[in-house]
Amino acid sequence: MAQIDALPPLREVIATHGLSAKKALGQNFLLDLNLTAKIARQAGDLSGCDVLEIGPGPGGLTRGLLAEGARKVLAVEKDARCLPALAEIADAYPGRLDVINDDALAINPLAYLTPPIRIAANLPYNIGTELLVRWLTPDIWPPVWESLTLMFQREVAQRIVAPPGSKSYGRLAILAQWRCDARIVMDLPPEAFVPAPKVKSAVVHLTRLPAPRFEADAAVLSRVVAAAFNQRRKMLRSSLKGLHPDIETLLVSAGISPTERAEQIGLEQFCALARAFAKA
Structure with missing residues (x-):
């Protein structure tokens, strides 16, 4: 395996510092530095950017981000056992971690x-x-961040990029796609991690849009979408009836048949419905 810097391989780092992954902290360590560097490259040109990393663990992705030229990496790690390993990375990249x-x-x-x-x-x-x-729902849009390059369970990643009509389509897809371009850029098998999780993983890259795709009040849209998908098997005239006494009229005014179900409604229609609610 090629090294991306002069630091020891991650297996050696983990052994030296006794860093067994803790299930309670949701830890699964990615040890292949070639993979971590590839993930870092999915984030784009980092040379003039500060990068936020959550849950660096022994620092595999941290090293990838720094090796790819990040101006500075801020790593937030809850597990104090990982701090000595991260300190070694900070020493190898002075002033950048x-x-x-x-x-x-x-x-x-x-x-x-x-x-x-x-x-x-x-x-x-x-x-x-x-x-x-949280990152998708700041008080002001556009947010301070330019892009998100995040690894999830593949099931969650599919929910973020899902189109209307698919079984994965729901609140998370609408929340992400309303304000971002979102796509899956990498798949990772369980055996890439230690310990190997029972599920596949995927990396999603989200690029913020300067403004939401369609006009809507964020709070109203969130409330409508949550109510619609909380009872996704019901017709909208039933799942949304608790939000307005004349829900069928609002649905029709937004160009939506009252007998449709939430998973059949696209982002633009949901935004139209949110505007109808706001007016009502």
Whole structure:
């Protein structure tokens, strides 16, 4: 296996520091530095960017991001056992790696970075979706970050890029595709990780749009979409009846048949429905 820098192979780093992956922290370590460098390249030209990484573990992706030229990497790691390994990377890349030992859900790490900012991470399975939703729903759009390059369980990745009519299509697809271009850029088998998870993984790259694709109030759209997909097998006139007493009229005004189900409705129609709700 080719080395991307002068630091030891990751298996050696893990053995030296006793870094067995903890299931409670959603940890699955990716040890192939060629793969971590490939993931880093999916994030685009990093040479003038600060990069946020969540859950670096022993630092495989961290090393890939730095080797690919990131101006600075801010790594947020909850597991204090990983700090000595990350400190070795910081020494090898002077002034370019900052590490915060904290829970990524408890802080706002973007406040420590200077634009342009990209986010790249092999997200811990147990917090990946929640972090993505936070990044997609800031108070102001466009957000401070330019792109997200994130690894998820493949099932979650498919939900992000799913088209209407597919079984994976739902709230996450609408949330992502309303404000971003989203595509799966890599697939990874379970055996690429230690320990090997029971599921396949995939890397999704999301590029922010300067403005949402269609006009809609974010809070109203979120409420309508959540209600529609919470009872996705029901017709919309039933699943949305709790939101307005004359829901059928609102649906028709948005160009939607009241007998349609949520998975049949495209992003543009959902935005039209959100505008109808806002007017009502």
